[in-house]
Amino acid sequence: xxxxIADVSGFCxxxxxxxxxxxxxxxETPVDTxxxxxxxxxxxxxxxxxxxxxxxxxxETKKKAVVIRAHGVPPDIYREAENLNINLFDGTCPxxxxxxxxxxxxxxxxYEVVVVGKKHHPExxxxxxxxxxxxLVVSSPEEARSIPLKKKRVGVVVQTTFRFDVFAKCxxxxxxRAHEVRVFNTRCSDTDRRQEAAIxxxxxxxxxxxxxxxxxxNTRRLYELTEKQGVKAYHIESPDELKSSWxxxxxxxxxxxxxxxxxxxxxxxxxxxxxFEISHHS
Amino acid sequence: xxxxIADVSGFCxxxxxxxxxxxxxxxETPVDTxxxxxxxxxxxxxxxxxxxxxxxxxxETKKKAVVIRAHGVPPDIYREAENLNINLFDGTCPxxxxxxxxxxxxxxxxYEVVVVGKKHHPExxxxxxxxxxxxLVVSSPEEARSIPLKKKRVGVVVQTTFRFDVFAKCxxxxxxRAHEVRVFNTRCSDTDRRQEAAIxxxxxxxxxxxxxxxxxxNTRRLYELTEKQGVKAYHIESPDELKSSWxxxxxxxxxxxxxxxxxxxxxxxxxxxxxFEISHHS
Numbered sequence: 222x223x224x225x226i227a228d229v230s231g232f233c234x235x236x237x238x239x240x241x242x243x244x245x246x247x248x249e250t251p252v253d254t255x256x257x258x259x260x261x262x263x264x265x266x267x268x269x270x271x272x273x274x275x276x277x278x279x280x281e282t283k284k285k286a287v288v289i290r291a292h293g294v295p296p297d298i299y300r301e302a303e304n305l306n307i308n309l310f311d312g313t314c315p316x317x318x319x320x321x322x323x324x325x326x327x328x329x330x331x332y333e334v335v336v337v338g339k340k341h342h343p344e345x346x347x348x349x350x351x352x353x354x355x356x357l358v359v360s361s362p363e364e365a366r367s368i369p370l371k372k373k374r375v376g377v378v379v380q381t382t383f384r385f386d387v388f389a390k391c392x393x394x395x396x397x398r399a400h401e402v403r404v405f406n407t408r409c410s411d412t413d414r415r416q417e418a419a420i421x422x423x424x425x426x427x428x429x430x431x432x433x434x435x436x437x438x439n440t441r442r443l444y445e446l447t448e449k450q451g452v453k454a455y456h457i458e459s460p461d462e463l464k465s466s467w468x469x470x471x472x473x474x475x476x477x478x479x480x481x482x483x484x485x486x487x488x489x490x491x492x493x494x495x496x497f498e499i500s501h502h503s
Numbered sequence: 504x505x506x507x508i509a510d511v512s513g514f515c516x517x518x519x520x521x522x523x524x525x526x527x528x529x530x531e532t533p534v535d536t537x538x539x540x541x542x543x544x545x546x547x548x549x550x551x552x553x554x555x556x557x558x559x560x561x562x563e564t565k566k567k568a569v570v571i572r573a574h575g576v577p578p579d580i581y582r583e584a585e586n587l588n589i590n591l592f593d594g595t596c597p598x599x600x601x602x603x604x605x606x607x608x609x610x611x612x613x614y615e616v617v618v619v620g621k622k623h624h625p626e627x628x629x630x631x632x633x634x635x636x637x638x639l640v641v642s643s644p645e646e647a648r649s650i651p652l653k654k655k656r657v658g659v660v661v662q663t664t665f666r667f668d669v670f671a672k673c674x675x676x677x678x679x680r681a682h683e684v685r686v687f688n689t690r691c692s693d694t695d696r697r698q699e700a701a702i703x704x705x706x707x708x709x710x711x712x713x714x715x716x717x718x719x720x721n722t723r724r725l726y727e728l729t730e731k732q733g734v735k736a737y738h739i740e741s742p743d744e745l746k747s748s749w750x751x752x753x754x755x756x757x758x759x760x761x762x763x764x765x766x767x768x769x770x771x772x773x774x775x776x777x778x779f780e781i782s783h784h785s
Contacts, residue, residue, distance in 0.1 A: 389675040396671060396688050403685045406678050 222468065222498050224491055225426055227477035229418040231484045233411040235291040235314025240264070242312045243288050247273055252310065253282040255298070256343060258290050259481035260437035263459055279305055286310060292343040293317040295350020317344055320378050320407040321351045327376030328352040332403060335359060335368070337391045338380025339438070345380055361387065365394035375399040381409035382439045382480075411480065412439060419443045419477050423450035426475035428467060431456045432490050433479025440479030447477070460489045465497040504750065504780050506773055507708055509759035511700040513766045515693040517573040517596025522546070524594045525570050529555055534592065535564040537580070538625060540572050541763035542719035545741060561587055568592060574625040575599045577632020599626055602660050602689040603633045609658030610634040614685060617641060617650070619673045620662025621720070627662055643669065647676035657681040663691035664721045664762075693762065694721060701725045701759050705732035708757035710749060713738045714772050715761025722761030729759070742771045747779040 232240070236259050246252050257265045257275040265275060276282045279301050286308040289298070293313035302309045313321075320336075327334045334356035338345040349356045359365045375395050379388045385408060395402050423429050429447040433440030435458055444456040452475075455467060468474065474494060478487040514522070518541050528534050539547045539557040547557060558564045561583050568590040571580070575595035584591045595603075602618075609616045616638035620627040631638045641647045657677050661670045667690060677684050705711050711729040715722030717740055726738040734757075739745060750756065756776060760769040 385679070389678060392674065392678065393671040396674065396686060397667070399688065401685070401687050403683070404678060405683050406681065 222471060222494070223473050224494060225422065225473065225475045226487065226491070227415075227418040227422045227475065229411070229415040230476070231478040231480075231482050231487055233409070233415070233480035235316060235409075236481050238314070239288070239291045239312030242310055243268065243273060246286065246288060246310050247271060250286050250308075251284045252286045252288050253284050254288045254290055255279065255294060256290055256292070258288070260434040260440070261458075261479075261481040261483070262434060262436075263486055264481070264483055279307055282307065288312050290343075291317065293321060293347035294343075295347050297350060313347075314381070314409075316381050316407070316409045317347070320344070320348050320381060320405075323378045323405040323407060324348050324356055324376075325351040327378070327403065327405075328355060330376070331372075332374050332376030333357070333370055333372035333399075334376050334378070335365070335391075335395060336378055336380070337365075337388050338383050342380060342438070344382075348378065348380075359391050362390040362394045365391040366397075370395075370398055373400040375402045377402060377404040378407045379405075381407060382412045382442075383408060384442070385413070415439070415477075415480065416443065416446055419446050420450060422475040422477055423447040423452040423454070426452065426473040427471045428452065428473075429454040429475045429477065430463070430490060430494070431477055431479070432458070432487055433482040434458060437479050437481050440482065443477055443479060447475075457490070459486065460493040463490065463493050463497070465500065468494060468497055504753060504776070505755050506776060507704065507755065507757045508769065508773075509697075509700040509704045509757065511693070511697040512758070513760040513764050513769055515691070515697070515762035517598060517691075518763050520596070521570070521573045521594030524592055525550065525555060528568065528570060528592050529553060532568050532590075533566045534568045534570050535566050536570045536572055537561065537576060538572055538574070540570070542716040542722070543740075543761075543763040543765070543768075544716060544718075545768055546763070546765055561589055564589065570594050572625075573599065575603060575629035576625075577629050579632060595629075596663070596691075598663050598689070598691045599629070602626070602630050602663060602687075605660050605687040605689060606630050606638055606658075607633040609660070609685065609687075610637060612658070613654075614656050614658030615639070615652055615654035615681075616658045616660070617647070617673075617677060618660055618662070619647075619670050620665050624662060624720070626664075630660065630662075641673050644672040644676045647673040648679075652677075652680055655682040657684045659684060659686040660689045661687075663689060664694050664724075665690060666724070667695070697721070697759075697762065698725065698728055701729050702732060704757040704759055705729040705734040705736070708734065708755040709753045710734065710755075711736040711757045711759065712745070712772060712776070713759055713761070714740070714769055715764040716740060719761050719763050722764065725759055725761060729757075739772070741768065742775040745772065745775050745779070747782065750776060750779055
C-alpha cells in the first residue's frame with residue numbers, strides 16, 4: 222500500500238505562527254489563550270497539559286498574559302486588557318489583520334460594510350468589531366438579497382476561509398442592489414491551495430483520510446471536496462479513529478491535514494495505517 | 504384580437520432627450536450628428552430629410568454645429584471640435600456620463616480599469632477614451648479570466664445596456680485575480696425595467712412583436728428574452744415587415760418598442776395589425 226501526503230497539509234502560516242508564539246511566550250511567563258487556540262482538540266489538550274488554559278474571557282484568567290489566537294478579536298478586547306492590566310500577545314493571523322483593517326477603512330470611508338462569512342465564527346466577530354459592530358454579516362446569496370442596506374455604497378470583505386463560489390454569489394446579489402460595490406477579496410490563498418491539493422489527491426488515490434478537528438470548518442470542507450471527487454473519504458481527528466477495514470484491498474491511500482492539524486498527528490496517522498498493513502500480512 | 508403594449512416601450516430617457524435636443528437645435532442652426540443619432544433607421548432617415556446628416560467624423564461636416572448622440576464620445580472629440588471651430592451640442596445620456604466619470608475617476612485613483620461591455624460599441628469607445636485609452640474591455644467571463652492585468656486593484660464599470668448576468672460573471676472572474684475589485688454598477692435601470700416588461704408581456708399574450716432597429720442591441724435582447732418565454736416572437740423595424748399570417752387565430756398580441764424606437768412606429772404597427780383583422784373579417 223502506497224501512502225501519499227497532499228502537497229499542502231497541516232498547519233497554515235497563521236496557525237504555525239500563533240503556536241510558535243504560545244510556545245515561546247509560555248517559556249517566559251505563564252500565559253492563557255483567549256478561546257481554544259485552534260480548532261484542534263489534540264493541540265488544545267497538549268497545551269492544557271503545559272498549563273496553557275483556554276479562557277472564554279479576559280476576566281477568567283488568573284495570569285498576567287493572554288495570547289490572542291489567529292482568528293483575531295474585536296478591538297474592545299485590547300482596551301479591556303489594558304483596564305485589567307493584562308499583557309496581550311497578539312497571534313492574530315496577518316491575513317485576518319488585513320480583513321480587520323479593510324473593514325475598518327471601508328467603515329471610516331462611509332461604506333455600508335458587509336462581511337461575507339459565518340456570523341458566529343470568531344474571525345467574523347472580530348472583524349465586525351472593527352466597524353463598531355455596524356457591519357452586516359451574510360453567509361448566503363439569500364441573505365445578501367434580503368439584508369437591509371441603508372446605503373447605495375457597499376464595501377465587502379470576506380472571511381479568510383470562506384468558499385469562493387458562495388462569496389461571488391453574495392457579491393452578485395449586492396451588485397443588484399447597490400450603485401457601488403467595493404470588494405476586498407480577503408480570502409487566504411492557503412485555503413485555495415489546500416483545497417486544490419485535496420482535489421488533486423482525491424484523483425490519485427482510492428481512499429482519502431482527512432485529518433483535523435471535527436469543529437474545524439476548513440477541515441470539514443476538505444472532506445466534502447474529496448468525497449465529491451468520487452473517492453472514499455474519512456474525516457478523523459486522531460489515529461485512534463482509523464479502522465483497518467477501510468484499507469482492505471486498497472493500494473493507494475491519500476492523507477491531508479487541515480490548517481489546524483499538527484504534522485505530528487498526520488505522521489501518527491501514517492504510522493497507524495502502515496501498522497494495519499503489517500498485521501494484515503502477518 | 505386584443506393588442507397590448509408593454510408597460511415600458513419606446514424611447515428611453517436618454518434617447519428622448521437627445522432627439523429633443525436635435526429638434527430644438529436644428530430649428531436654431533443647421534446641425535449634423537456625429538454618427539447615426541440612434542440605432543433606428545426610421546428615425547435616422549427622417550432626420551436626413553430635415554437636413555440633419557450623420558457624419559462619421561467632425562472633419563466631414565460642412566456645418567458649424569454638431570450634436571453628440573446619447574452614446575457619448577471620447578474626450579478628444581471635444582478638443583477636435585474646438586480646433587475645428589465647431590459648436591458641440593452634447594446629447595450624451597446622463598447615465599452614460601456617469602460611466603465616463605466613474606471610469607475617469609477610477610483611472611485617476613490608480614485602478615486598473617475594466618469596462619464590461621462590447622468593445623466596438625460607441626458608448627464603450629467613449630468610456631475608454633476617458634481613461635486615455637488605458638481601460639481594458641471584456642464582454643465575457645472568458646475574457647475577464649484571460650486579459651492581462653497589471654495591477655491587483657481593479658476598477659469596474661459596465662456598459663449601461665449590458666446584461667446583468669454576464670456582467671456579474673465577469674466581476675466574479677476579476678475577483679479571483681485581484682485583491683480589490685471596485686465595481687460601479689453603471690447599468691441603466693431602464694434596461695432592466697424594459698426587459699422585465701418584455702418578459703411580463705410574453706407571459707400574457709400569444710404573439711409578441713418587438714419593434715426596433717435590427718442594429719439595436721437592446722431591441723435584439725428584448726426579442727431573445729420574449730422568445731425564451733415560449734411565446735412566438737418577431738423582431739421588426741417597420742410595419743411593412745408584418746405578415747397577416749402571423750396573426751391567424753391569435754387572440755392576444757403584445758407589442759414592445761426598443762429604447763430607440765419612436766412611439767409613432769409602435770402606433771403604426773398597432774394600426775397595421777388592426778387592418779389585418781379587418782381584412783380577415785371582410
